[in-house]
Amino acid sequence: MAHLMPRNTAIKLIDKYGTNCPFEIAERKGILIIFESLGGSLGYYTCYKRIQSIHINDNIDETLQRFVCAHELGHSLLHKSENAPFLKKNTFFTTNKNEVEANTFAVELLIPDKCIYEFKDTSVTINEVAQAYGVPEEMCNLKKIDHIK
DSSP, rough: OTHHHEEEEEEEEHHHOOOOOOOHHHHHHTOEEEOOOOOTTOEEEEEEEEEEEEEETTTSOOHHHHHHHHHHHHHHHSTTSSSSOOOOOGGGGGHHHHHHHHHHHHHHHHHHHHHHHHHHSSSSOOHHHHTTTTTOOGGGGGHHHHHOO
């Protein structure tokens, strides 16, 4: 059940905005995206006086920035009233409920089911699909598929 809310939220967003780009969705939702030096942290989400912001480390590559944006967008939708702690590489392995939900949302947003279906009759692995769509390999296990169409 833990994967249901993040998954359904991602599916609804993709349908509503016609894209799975976290930057475009955040912008259309009025969420500020701020690129800044964050040292060893990848990013974090804040909501202050109803102004939502996603902070992304400007020293990480664009592929990882996309995942971080999707993760923090997950926090903005699933945990709106809570400021998310800094996302660090080791947070990928956390058991913290909010972090797992944000990671699951990011995976579901960045790898919609249609992307998986495209490769179902090939020798391409889920890890290769994840890599192609900018999802860290550690996150592959969070992808759920209801059924093959």
